[in-house]
Amino acid sequence: RLKEGRALAQDVWSIFAAANLPADCINLGQGYMNFPPPKWVTEAAEEALKSVAPNHYSHPRGRIRLREALKQFYSPLLNRDLDVESEVLVTSGANEGQYSVFTAFLEHGDEVIMFEPFFDQYLPSVTFNGGTPVYVPLHPPTSSKLQSVSNEWTIDFDELRRAISPRTKMIIVNTPHNPVGKVFSREELEKIAALAEEFNLLIMSDEVYDCLVFDGKEHVRIATLPGMWDRTVTVGSAGKAFAATGWRIGWLIAPPSIIQPTLAASTRIIFCSNSPLQEAAAAGLEQAKERRFFETQLAEYTERRKILCNAFDDLGLKYTIPEGSYFVLLDISKVKFPEDYPFPVSVLGRGRDFRACWFIATEVGVSSIPVSEFYCEEHAQIGEAYARFAFCKDTETLNSAAVKLARLK
Numbered sequence: 030r031l032k033e034g035r036a037l038a039q040d041v042w043s044i045f046a047a048a049n050l051p052a053d054c055i056n057l058g059q060g061y062m063n064f065p066p067p068k069w070v071t072e073a074a075e076e077a078l079k080s081v082a083p084n085h086y087s088h089p090r091g092r093i094r095l096r097e098a099l100k101q102f103y104s105p106l107l108n109r110d111l112d113v114e115s116e117v118l119v120t121s122g123a124n125e126g127q128y129s130v131f132t133a134f135l136e137h138g139d140e141v142i143m144f145e146p147f148f149d150q151y152l153p154s155v156t157f158n159g160g161t162p163v164y165v166p167l168h169p170p171t172s173s174k175l176q177s178v179s180n181e182w183t184i185d186f187d188e189l190r191r192a193i194s195p196r197t198k199m200i201i202v203n204t205p206h207n208p209v210g211k212v213f214s215r216e217e218l219e220k221i222a223a224l225a226e227e228f229n230l231l232i233m234s235d236e237v238y239d240c241l242v243f244d245g246k247e248h249v250r251i252a253t254l255p256g257m258w259d260r261t262v263t264v265g266s267a268g269k270a271f272a273a274t275g276w277r278i279g280w281l282i283a284p285p286s287i288i289q290p291t292l293a294a295s296t297r298i299i300f301c302s303n304s305p306l307q308e309a310a311a312a313g314l315e316q317a318k319e320r321r322f323f324e325t326q327l328a329e330y331t332e333r334r335k336i337l338c339n340a341f342d343d344l345g346l347k348y349t350i351p352e353g354s355y356f357v358l359l360d361i362s363k364v365k366f367p368e369d370y371p372f373p374v375s376v377l378g379r380g381r382d383f384r385a386c387w388f389i390a391t392e393v394g395v396s397s398i399p400v401s402e403f404y405c406e407e408h409a410q411i412g413e414a415y416a417r418f419a420f421c422k423d424t425e426t427l428n429s430a431a432v433k434l435a436r437l438k
């Protein structure tokens with residue numbers, strides 16, 4: 030399976046990379062910012078580069094300053110006094126952290142349940158480590174109205190129960206969800222937790238968008254539900270928190286029984302993460318509260334979300350308002366394009382959404398990501414109805430995108 034199908038196919042991010050698209054195309058595709066990290070965070074990076082120790086290997090667990098900062102930041106959120114030696118692991122981005130968990134825990138043929146659509150990296154990360162992905166749908170909104178809210182993407186808990194087999198090892202929870210923007214409710218997480226307890230499953234809780242939960246909605250951490258700490262690994266990311274996606278600084282918070290084997294895997298995969306930027310991420314977490322950084326950032330993202338959603342309001346196309354993350358799903362099934370358009374080979378042979386997104390990028394001038402990439406091959410057709418637009422861009426860029434998107438009318 031490792032060398033079959035999607036796992037070794039070209040990834041969507043490099044197909045829709047800005048470099049492949051016209052220079053004046055506005056990039057709302059891959060989720061990275063067009064603004065820098067806060068100055069007080071980059072200054073900490075510059076400081077770190079000037080001293081000797083942070084230019085060298087860090088402890089495979091991560092530099093102690095960042096682990097301490099993570100302890101201070103997460104202990105109140107998880108209602109426990111985290112131990113920096115055994116319950117915190119700094120990774121090379123959230124992605125490598127999750128990969129290392131799979132490496133540490135999956136035996137050949139172990140099944141990993143993921144809600145579909147799913148962040149595309151999960152699939153190859155599971156299969157490369159011998160695991161078998163099992164998909165449980167997030168059912169799309171059924172109403173005929175143009176606007177729906179991300180919580181209208183729903184889980185059928187009988188389907189989830191039926192997906193569990195004697196080989197199930199783990200459930201991946203992703204809240205706020207990429208690409209849907211769904212923020213899982215306490216009730217949904219309690220039901221997932223109950224099944225994890227009943228069938229003795231691990232939970233990988235990918236919460237990299239935890240600082241982007243809108244409208245006063247509650248971000249519930251499944252690790253805080255009764256009995257769940259012992260079986261949950263919580264995943265976080267400096268890239269999302271501090272607009273620094275290229276830094277590749279992420280972290281895992283989990284009990285020693287999960288961190289210890291994952292550390293062994295991570296040590297052999299990367300040995301340690303990028304050292305100087307760990308100091309900068311630490312500075313970010315240390316000062317965030319005093320500077321009210323996450324509150325300010327959330328207000329900015331709320332405005333960005335509004336600009337993009339308003340642009341969609343005028344198009345007569347259906348879309349999902351995200352309650353979290355920085356993605357909006359637009360229903361592109363009614364967007365027409367000539368089938369003989371000069372599409373690149375990388376796009377031909379993929380779903381209709383790949384062609385639609387390419388056409389929108391080249392003719393309308395705004396790029397997005399085709400959502401069939403977030404479905405397994407068998408269910409890809411469901412995803413072909415959608416394009417994902419990222420609003421982690423400055424307001425000027427989003428306003429220009431809104432003007433261009435009007436051409437979709």
Ligand code: GLN
Pocket residue numbers: 042058059060061150207
């Ligand atoms: N998390 C980013 C997104 O969804 C992309 C990450 C990646 O390129 N692998 O846009």
